[in-house]
Amino acid sequence: MRKFLASAEFLAGAAASAVLFSSATARADQPREWEVTFQAPATDMMRQIERFGNYTMWFIVPITILVLLLLLVCIVKFRASANPVPSKTSHNTLIEVIWTVGPVIVLLLIAIPSFQLLTAQYTPPEEAKLTVKATGNQWNWDYEYQVDKTFSFNSAILQDGDRAKAGKEDRALYPRLLAVDNELVVPVNTMTRVLITATDVIHSFAMPSFGIKMDAVPGRTNETWFKAEKEGLYYGQCSQLCGKDHAFMPIAIRVVSEAQFKTWLATAETDVPGANKALMAEIDGTNKVAAAGN
Numbered sequence: 001m002r003k004f005l006a007s008a009e010f011l012a013g014a015a016a017s018a019v020l021f022s023s024a025t026a027r028a029d030q031p032r033e034w035e036v037t038f039q040a041p042a043t044d045m046m047r048q049i050e051r052f053g054n055y056t057m058w059f060i061v062p063i064t065i066l067v068l069l070l071l072l073v074c075i076v077k078f079r080a081s082a083n084p085v086p087s088k089t090s091h092n093t094l095i096e097v098i099w100t101v102g103p104v105i106v107l108l109l110i111a112i113p114s115f116q117l118l119t120a121q122y123t124p125p126e127e128a129k130l131t132v133k134a135t136g137n138q139w140n141w142d143y144e145y146q147v148d149k150t151f152s153f154n155s156a157i158l159q160d161g162d163r164a165k166a167g168k169e170d171r172a173l174y175p176r177l178l179a180v181d182n183e184l185v186v187p188v189n190t191m192t193r194v195l196i197t198a199t200d201v202i203h204s205f206a207m208p209s210f211g212i213k214m215d216a217v218p219g220r221t222n223e224t225w226f227k228a229e230k231e232g233l234y235y236g237q238c239s240q241l242c243g244k245d246h247a248f249m250p251i252a253i254r255v256v257s258e259a260q261f262k263t264w265l266a267t268a269e270t271d272v273p274g275a276n277k278a279l280m281a282e283i284d285g286t287n288k289v290a291a292a293g294n
Contacts, residue, residue: 029209029232030178030235031175031178031208031235038053039208040209041209042209042229042230042234042255043209043226043228045120045121045210045211045212045226046208048120048211052113059109063106121211124225125191128191128192128193129190129192130147130190130191130192130193131145131146131192131195132144132145132146132186132193132194133195134184134195134205135197136205136216136249137200137203138242138243139157139246139249140154140155140249141155141184141251142155143182147265149269151268151269153182153268153272154182155181155184155252156180156182157179157181157250158174158179158180158181162181163179166181173233175235177248179250179252180250180252182276183253184252184253185261185264185276186228186253186254187257187258188229188231188257188258189229190227190258190261191225192227193223193225194212194214194223194225196216196221196223197217197219197220197221198216200218201218201242202240202242203216203238204240205224206238206251207226207235207253209234210234210236212224212225215240216240228253228255230255231255231257233252233253233254233255234252234255235250235252235253236252236253237249237250237251238250238251260279263279263282264276
């Protein structure tokens with residue numbers, strides 16, 4: 001009886017976790033332990049990257065198996081005990097043609113969609129409706145909203161001692177080493193241009209769920225873009241080794257509705273912390289589901 005109750009409790013807990021996870025994944029995504037795939041895509045560009053990754057696997061897996069089989073054949077068939085007199089053949093025209101033409105065909109089949117994807121990444125399908133400048137520092141980010149009334153703020157890793165004050169004690173939604181004090185806030189389904197630079201050393205602005213990764217180089221402004229299709233809180237990190245605290249330089253982007261963004265923007269122009277708290281209160285009041293935890 002005890003075993004039955006324990007099993008029932010386990011299944012109920014697993015089902016509840018599955019529901020929470022599926023609901024959370026629909027809203028946002030973040031790194032998870034033992035993750036071996038890409039994070040859930042939140043943009044069309046990331047879906048294209050994911051499809052290309054799956055496409056290349058149709059070449060990588062067969063080639064890996066073929067090479068492994070050839071190695072096993074060589075090890076078994078041509079070992080010294082089974083083949084004491086090695087072959088004196090120095091050339092084989094057919095084999096040379098196969099190992100030359102074969103890789104060329106494979107590379108062409110990979111290169112063509114690869115170039116198409118690369119072109120799409122640098123060709124926004126529409127004009128940007130919002131422009132944000134991201135400046136990397138050791139080891140935080142400055143965000144400048146280039147709107148009618150330009151304003152900027154700093155975004156740094158959230159210290160554990162500041163969680164209660166910031167109202168970010170839920171570690172599933174605000175995970176350790178990824179949560180920040182001030183998130184970059186953007187509206188959903190809005191083409192957003194990000195101008196990226198740095199003040200000291202080379203950093204890299206990377207958001208896996210959006211399919212973007214762009215170096216932040218001092219004295220130079222690079223440009224990338226995204227159009228988030230799902231509301232939620234997304235996490236990335238600086239992806240260029242930039243000093244001793246490189247691992248403590250997260251990026252957090254909160255995607256909200258158009259109405260929520262307009263309300264946040266009106267307040268953030270003069271009071272960013274106040275605007276963030278009001279936005280968090282509204283989101284927590286309308287949606288109690290946490291983002292995918294790790």
